[in-house]
Amino acid sequence: MTDIVDELKWRGLLALSTDEDALRKAFADGPVTFYCGFDPTAPSLHLGNLVQILTMRRIQRAGNRPLGLVGGATGLIGDPKPTSERTLNDPETVGEWVGRLRAQIEPFLDFEGPNAALMVNNLDWTSGLSAISFLRDVGKHFRVNKMIAKEAVARRLNSDAGISYTEFSYQILQAMDFLELYRRYGCTLQTGGSDQWGNLTAGTDLIHRVEGAPVHALGTPLITKADGTKFGKTESGTVWLDPELTTPYAFYQFWLNADDRDVPGFLRIFSFRSREEITDLERQTEERPQARAAQRALAEELTTLVHGADQTAAVIAASKALFGQGELADLDEATLTAALSELPHIRVAAPAPVVDLFAEVGLVQSKSAARRTVKEGGAYVNNAKVTAEDAVPEAGDLLHGRWLVLRRGKKNLAAVEITG
Template identity: 65%
Template sequence: MTDVLDELHWRGLVAQSTDEAALREALSKGPVTYYCGFDPTAPSLHHGHLVQLILLRHLQLAGHRAIALVGGATGMIGDPRESGERVLNTKETVAEWTEKIRAQVSRFLDLTGDNPARVVNNLDWTSGLSAIDFLRDVGKHYRLGTMLAKDTVARRLRSDEGLSFTEFSYQILQGIDFRELYRRYDCTLQTGGNDQWGNLLSGVELIRRTEGVAVHAMTTPLITKADGTKFGKTEGGAVWLDPELMSPYAFYQFWLNQSDADVVRFLKIFTFRSRAEIEELEREVAERPFARVAQRTLANDVTTLVHGQEATDAVIAASQALFGRGELTELDAGTLGAATAELPRAVVRPGASVLDAFVDSGLVPSKAAGRRAIADGGAYVNNVKVSDDEDVLAAERLLHGRYAVLRRGKKTLAVAVVD
């Protein structure tokens, strides 16, 4: 317990804390009960939430008591964004997303054993709170000057969109959550992203005013790339943890494609590798960057953490099979579809010629070029070398009845889809 804060600092998981000396002392005396909140404002968590889940797990592994709060109440409002009011989702939608988020969160924490984590829903104590009780018992402890000074609130008030009372009140609801968890479970630490600092302080101040107790808040940095750009955006949007929104194959590829400048830092943040292991991987980056050992380790560990070892194995098998180092026929339809989703493709008729498929997919510029590729031994369908330029995509050679993976040379890929 005494070393966990140093470990979190080394991993780059600490940005701010209310009183680090007092927090360090509390953690050393431990166990400390702590929590982080996850609002169901979408049907899935994303890579930003993953940072918080990993932080929760580090603290639990150090012997502290974890609470993951799923915001069935706060999810109906959403915290203020940099610009524009949120679209309020229906109660039915929020309830559905709450259960999905609860299931996701539960996979990252140990809910059994000697130190089980709790997963709670703030709707349990917020739904019965009347407007009068809210104003008398909670609202009187908040000062408008302090609330208006919070960065996000101040920026929104200066904008053309302004800020509704609904979103303005979000910080009070989050304060209520911290106080309720303090009263129920002696929770004395809240964690969150650095953009949540003002909301975290709301609970710290409410507990100080109503309970006369000093509690703690700690944030993680917002993750950026080495060049200062935002981390985690893809062409398809956010890096979702739900395999229905982002396939394990695409998820793995995202982590595999991280730069040498970023990969060591991301290994510290997103994996549970030891210092010695990460230092060895750092040497690999410096001495053998072409081998991309650190990137493959990062992709393997994070994909396994989020999707499980079986899904990771399937992804690796698919990656190898695409380039002739495994059997394409052994890939299930979902993995094959995900593995080929970003490849150039041609939609062809049943029985189409291989030459047409190569031309239509853009692998070769013309049939003449396709014939030369076949003659040179550099054309493949489903990793089988094509030797006849009159060859066709017969039904029996298609994967799952409709796919053919086309390859020119060792690395240039496309897919033909029979429709």
């Protein structure tokens, strides 16, 4: 396999490193035991977290041992946000979220063989720690002048919100995690986002002071989009990994709708295709952008990774059926509902004339425009062409007893939910 440091650099995943040459040697001498931490500050991970999970997967596949840390302790505190204090969640909620996040991370890692992954929880070594022991054994190794110089802390100190001692202490807790994992498992590398660099290096500094050992930190870049909007966000909000929060259909559509300018970076960061395959997809995007070959490849690969092959097949079938390339009636209710929720849609008590529905849902500007669309042969209900201007859908036309799919021309879609 290609040297893992070179591989991460080619994919744009190595933004910061404590010592790149030393890290390269550690991997060459390996295997390296490394960890990445995830705090349960929400009931699900999101696309930003997926960068870290897939980076762990890459490093493990290069022959190294991953430790996936879900922070039952740090999740009770929360790392400092750029603008304000986090809302502290109760221990029962955090405990539940720990289980959810573990279940999302585990499918990406291999728990068999000589470099088998291990999941850990920092509550195991902090719950019994007294305040006195924490201050004497750990806190004494930190200098306040260095702590306030960390970017996240400095930003908050210079804001109107300020920062509490609770969040100020977060970097000590994360550093203690690295020290504990070094002692328990010989962990010598921590990975994370570059926005966490201050917390990552707090851990390397603590181990240097306490153990005198050389350890490493690796920071991945924050992903930016060409149009200036935040990565992992859509009009409906954050793209979560939990299918209850972001449906597999919406997840698939996020990648399918990626800007051509973002595709090369997304392919390298998220795809496990070879360099040759990625280069070919980049070429296709340049030569035939309208085909969206790279977006389709990304959408299929990532939806399969996160939600499985069966869900991906259902989503692809739904995408085709909506545009008349498959049978809408063959789609299961959950997949159809998820797909239609992403379209302009209205709720009505009972079926109404097609021209009324077209106008009300916004596919046309008026009923007279709807009549023209019908007359010109461009109006469809459930992929069937509407030929009569006074047509009214019947109960038997409703998909799963509640949905109508309206289409104007080839690409303009909307949905009607019948609630009566």
